Amino acid sequence: MRRTILYLTLAAVLALPAVAAPPNMPMFRWENFTIADGLPNNHVFCVLVDGNRVWAGTDNGLGVYENGKWKIYRPADGMAHQAVLSLALDKNTGDVWAGTMGGLNRISPGRIDTFTQLNSGLSNDIVYGVGVYGDYVWTATAAGASRYNTRTGQWALFNERNTPMFEIWVYAVSPAEDKVYYAVWGGGVLEYDVKTERWKDYNDPDGETELVLFKDQGLIHEITTSVSYVNKILWVSTYFGASRYDGRNWHNFLNKDSGLPSNFTSQVKGVDGDRAWFSTDKGLAYYDGTNWAVYRPAMDTHRPEMLVRDADGNITPIAVTTAPAHNYILGVDFQGDDIWVATAEGLSHGIRVKDNSTTKVTKAHEGRQGKSAMRVAKTLR
Amino acid sequence: MIRLFSIFLLCAAATAATRPGDLLLKFLSPGELAVSPDGRRLYVACENSDELRVVDTTTGGVVKVIRVGHIPRGLSVSANGRQVYIANSWDDTVSVIDTQKLETVATLKAGFEPISAVADKKGEVLYVANRLSSDISVIDLRTGKELKRLEGGRGASYLALSTDGTRLYCSHIYPAINARRGPPESEITVINTITRRVIDRIPLHNSAGVFHLAIASDGQLGAATVLRPRNLVPLAHVEHGGAFVNSIVLFGPGFESAVPLPIDELDRYFALPFSTAITPDRTKLFVSAAGSNTITAINVPALLKFSRTHGKDATNDLTASSNYVITRIPVGRNPRGIVLSPDGHRLYVANRMDDTISVLNTATSKVAFNFDLGGPKTTTPLRRGEQLFNDARFSFQGQFSCASCHLDTTFDGLEWDLEPDGFGVDIVDNRSIENLMGTQPYKWNGGNPDLPTECGPRTEKYFYRSQSFDSTQLTDLVAFVLSLPSRPNRYRSSDGQLTAAQARGKAIFDRVKAKNGHAIPENNRCFSCHSGPKHTNNTSFDVGTGRATDRSSLVDTPQLPDVAYSAPYLHDGAARSLEEIWTIFNPKDQHGVTNDLTKDELNDLIEYLRTL
Numbered sequence: 003m004r005r006t007i008l009y010l011t012l013a014a015v016l017a018l019p020a021v022a023a024p025p026n027m028p029m030f031r032w033e034n035f036t037i038a039d040g041l042p043n044n045h046v047f048c049v050l051v052d053g054n055r056v057w058a059g060t061d062n063g064l065g066v067y068e069n070g071k072w073k074i075y076r077p078a079d080g081m082a083h084q085a086v087l088s089l090a091l092d093k094n095t096g097d098v099w100a101g102t103m104g105g106l107n108r109i110s111p112g113r114i115d116t117f118t119q120l121n122s123g124l125s126n127d128i129v130y131g132v133g134v135y136g137d138y139v140w141t142a143t144a145a146g147a148s149r150y151n152t153r154t155g156q157w158a159l160f161n162e163r164n165t166p167m168f169e170i171w172v173y174a175v176s177p178a179e180d181k182v183y184y185a186v187w188g189g190g191v192l193e194y195d196v197k198t199e200r201w202k203d204y205n206d207p208d209g210e211t212e213l214v215l216f217k218d219q220g221l222i223h224e225i226t227t228s229v230s231y232v233n234k235i236l237w238v239s240t241y242f243g244a245s246r247y248d249g250r251n252w253h254n255f256l257n258k259d260s261g262l263p264s265n266f267t268s269q270v271k272g273v274d275g276d277r278a279w280f281s282t283d284k285g286l287a288y289y290d291g292t293n294w295a296v297y298r299p300a301m302d303t304h305r306p307e308m309l310v311r312d313a314d315g316n317i318t319p320i321a322v323t324t325a326p327a328h329n330y331i332l333g334v335d336f337q338g339d340d341i342w343v344a345t346a347e348g349l350s351h352g353i354r355v356k357d358n359s360t361t362k363v364t365k366a367h368e369g370r371q372g373k374s375a376m377r378v379a380k381t382l383r
Numbered sequence: 384m385i386r387l388f389s390i391f392l393l394c395a396a397a398t399a400a401t402r403p404g405d406l407l408l409k410f411l412s413p414g415e416l417a418v419s420p421d422g423r424r425l426y427v428a429c430e431n432s433d434e435l436r437v438v439d440t441t442t443g444g445v446v447k448v449i450r451v452g453h454i455p456r457g458l459s460v461s462a463n464g465r466q467v468y469i470a471n472s473w474d475d476t477v478s479v480i481d482t483q484k485l486e487t488v489a490t491l492k493a494g495f496e497p498i499s500a501v502a503d504k505k506g507e508v509l510y511v512a513n514r515l516s517s518d519i520s521v522i523d524l525r526t527g528k529e530l531k532r533l534e535g536g537r538g539a540s541y542l543a544l545s546t547d548g549t550r551l552y553c554s555h556i557y558p559a560i561n562a563r564r565g566p567p568e569s570e571i572t573v574i575n576t577i578t579r580r581v582i583d584r585i586p587l588h589n590s591a592g593v594f595h596l597a598i599a600s601d602g603q604l605g606a607a608t609v610l611r612p613r614n615l616v617p618l619a620h621v622e623h624g625g626a627f628v629n630s631i632v633l634f635g636p637g638f639e640s641a642v643p644l645p646i647d648e649l650d651r652y653f654a655l656p657f658s659t660a661i662t663p664d665r666t667k668l669f670v671s672a673a674g675s676n677t678i679t680a681i682n683v684p685a686l687l688k689f690s691r692t693h694g695k696d697a698t699n700d701l702t703a704s705s706n707y708v709i710t711r712i713p714v715g716r717n718p719r720g721i722v723l724s725p726d727g728h729r730l731y732v733a734n735r736m737d738d739t740i741s742v743l744n745t746a747t748s749k750v751a752f753n754f755d756l757g758g759p760k761t762t763t764p765l766r767r768g769e770q771l772f773n774d775a776r777f778s779f780q781g782q783f784s785c786a787s788c789h790l791d792t793t794f795d796g797l798e799w800d801l802e803p804d805g806f807g808v809d810i811v812d813n814r815s816i817e818n819l820m821g822t823q824p825y826k827w828n829g830g831n832p833d834l835p836t837e838c839g840p841r842t843e844k845y846f847y848r849s850q851s852f853d854s855t856q857l858t859d860l861v862a863f864v865l866s867l868p869s870r871p872n873r874y875r876s877s878d879g880q881l882t883a884a885q886a887r888g889k890a891i892f893d894r895v896k897a898k899n900g901h902a903i904p905e906n907n908r909c910f911s912c913h914s915g916p917k918h919t920n921n922t923s924f925d926v927g928t929g930r931a932t933d934r935s936s937l938v939d940t941p942q943l944p945d946v947a948y949s950a951p952y953l954h955d956g957a958a959r960s961l962e963e964i965w966t967i968f969n970p971k972d973q974h975g976v977t978n979d980l981t982k983d984e985l986n987d988l989i990e991y992l993r994t995l
Contacts, residue, residue: 111584113534125982152534164983
């Protein structure tokens with residue numbers, strides 16, 4: 003009798019369609035910081051990691067988290083403005099550069115210097131983006147782009163008069179040894195060749211329409227929000243999808259045909275040429291070159307949620323107990339295997355859980371697995 | 384008339400020379416010193432002769448003269464004693480001297496106007512304080528390449544390595560450019576030599592002009608020489624409170640914050656404290672007073688006890704020094720660099736205006752003997768003028784000299800309330816005094832027709848409130864001042880070619896029409912007022928920058944050579960940067976037509992001005 007039951011059970015199992023485990027994607031235990039924990043403000047525009055220090059640019063001050071404590075810098079402490087929109091680290095000197103709504107700050111231990119459009123060559127006081135490479139500080143502002151030479155104090159401005167920048171609302175910058183890329187809000191992407199000092203623009207072949215007639219034939223959209231140039235691969239985020247460019251070919255990501263949870267993407271940060279993190283209004287997304295993972299409070303229940311999408315588009319919910327502070331994500335930075343996330347309702351620290359894989363699916367999904375290889379959905383919303 | 388003619392003759396000859404003193408005789412002007420680890424050699428940087436002179440400390444003889452770069456300043460010896468690093472301030476280089484061969488083995492590129500150079504204990508990297516770029520170069524000594532620049536204070540100048548070698552301290556001579564008419568703020572920049580990053584900036588409130596630093600052998604006490612100006616009250620009240628409190632500032636692990644203490648006395652001042660040294664047993668601290676021709680010897684335990692009991696209450700108390708000053712030791716003219724022998728028994732003093740070294744016995748605090756470095760044995764009018772420039776004995780109670788405000792013949796970055804016309808009236812920015820020939824009249828409103836008037840009666844009446852120069856002295860002083868050349872302009876290419884931005888800026892400077900096509904009135908064109916070789920038409924104008932507290936709305940058109948370095952700007956220092964002259968202080972286009980310029984065009988104009 004026992005043997006009969008065993009055979010029947012075995013036969014039943016073999017008769018089921020093969021169910022592949024979801025791909026292993028990084029898992030995190032999320033710790034969230036809000037005003038109650040000492041964060042200057044819950045609306046966090048940007049985050050920057052420098053070793054054991056974590057800087058958070060918020061709507062009401064710049065916070066730095068070190069040794070379990072927050073220190074806050076506001077205009078009374080020398081900041082140009084309380085709203086800190088962007089951050090960059092000078093890896094050589096350790097100085098931190100902050101783009102604010104009222105100018106650019108250099109934060110060096112014991113001193114804060116302010117550069118504005120009135121007291122310096124900075125193009126505009128609204129500094130959406132800042133990046134440092136070598137001796138140069140590159141800024142993206144509401145009236146063009148600037149480059150500050152930290153050795154000579156000289157400024158160079160880039161705008162519609164000396165580049166193919168047909169919009170001057172510049173949102174982000176990603177400088178590197180050979181190229182500097184700018185995200186121009188409404189004007190696509192600008193590329194500066196360091197050696198030749200020449201500019202080139204990249205635009206949406208569909209123009210300013212929101213139709214995607216020529217996917218993968220160019221930049222996904224003109225309204226770009228960030229650029230990330232890593233290992234000679236350019237990642238671009240827009241409010242209408244995201245793009246990857248290898249210098250020859252474009253590959254675009256849309257919510258409808260990728261794991262991107264929303265086309266409304268505020269930031270992309272490349273890990274390398276294959277992997278990137280996307281900050282969207284519907285969660286934080288990670289792309290490993292094939293598969294996707296999304297981390298967020300669920301859009302409906304607000305309960306912690308992690309969704310994994312494999313190469314075939316199959317989506318699997320993963321059992322998690324924590325999530326980033328909010329689904330509206332504005333930026334990330336990396337601290338080893340950990341990740342820090344700027345959200346609209348707090349700063350989140352994703353502590354990498356290494357001994358856990360994404361094979362641990364939710365109970366609800368376990369129940370469905372027995373019936374078929376049913377997936378929750380093909381797109382994430 | 385004869386005086387003016389004499390000055391003219393002296394200056395006509397001097398303009399052909401590269402440095403004052405080159406006219407007839409080659410003076411040495413030893414400014415800085417370093418001693419070998421075994422104490423047998425003294426290395427002397429000679430500013431005027433562009434030499435490193437190596438002195439045998441046993442005999443006092445010069446054993447070698449090594450040619451280095453232009454106007455060498457600070458120097459140091461590597462931990463193993465095999466190299467000497469000497470900063471060539473006008474060449475933007477550091478000479479590396481092999482102490483065995485006694486010859487230059489490398490010349491390293493640094494920032495704008497390097498003033499001192501110190502290697503880390505391992506000899507891996509060299510730190511160089513650059514005055515005009517206000518930063519600290521970090522140079523890889525294996526490759527000779529500059530790895531990075533660290534942001535220092537404005538006019539970064541002097542360096543001191545901690546005893547254990549893990550910290551490097553950097554001072555700066557110009558105060559930070561902060562809010563107008565606020566107390567000047569300075570810092571001591573602290574660098575971690577392991578990470579090679581700035582880790583702290585020790586604030587020095589109400590301080591401007593921070594010079595040498597010394598760290599005690601136990602690493603617990605640091606000291607720096609500092610000028611604490613009283614520039615917010617009229618200088619005419621010099622007899623009531625002084626122009627400067629010549630001070631040392633104490634810092635280190637035992638101090639919650641930096642503690643400044645005066646070295647002056649109630650009726651006797653010790654002007655321009657420049658260098659300092661602490662004996663290895665930490666019993667004595669020495670300070671050179673470059674304007675008073677003395678070394679002050681201080682009892683360190685008494686100093687520390689006083690600082691603990693009185694602390695910051697005594698920062699302006701001129702009776703304080705009686706609690707810790709042991710004695711004042713007369714030395715030669717313009718004593719600048721000082722250094723102790725490794726055993727602490729001797730203190731060597733560079734008498735810059737005498738070309739000698741005084742050797743003090745630190746136990747007796749007396750001059751034991753002098754080394755003659757071999758400079759000319761006679762003098763010249765220019766040399767006498769330079770001596771007068773640095774000598775504080777003419778001012779009331781010996782409070783300050785010309786050099787107290789015109790640091791190393793430049794400026795001090797301060798706005799002063801000079802005349803007895805009431806508090807806060809006629810505030811003036813301190814201008815650079817280099818390359819003055821042909822820029823008369825002088826004074827912010829052009830009130831002094833020539834330099835003898837500026838340096839003579841005016842100085843006596845408003846500044847010194849004391850003994851006046853006699854006719855010969857005034858002639859010599861004026862001749863010296865007029866002989867001062869401009870320092871090298873780092874924004875101008877050696878071939879004179881302008882960059883694209885500079886060329887665009889020049890076109891704006893030279894334009895005669897505004898963008899709307901209207902002609903710019905002749906007296907409102909940049910090049911009309913800022914004309915000629917010094918970019919001044921020697922005339923006063925109302926450019927709309929006068930204040931209700933100014934007695935006249937007319938301001939002298941300033942010369943522009945090296946204008947890039949001398950912030951703040953305008954007659955009263957209201958503009959903190961070149962940009963602010965036009966972004967804030969030219970709303971009605973009275974100071975040139977600029978409100979039709981785009982931001983990048985204004986940047987181009989400034990790029991051009993930097994080349995002048």
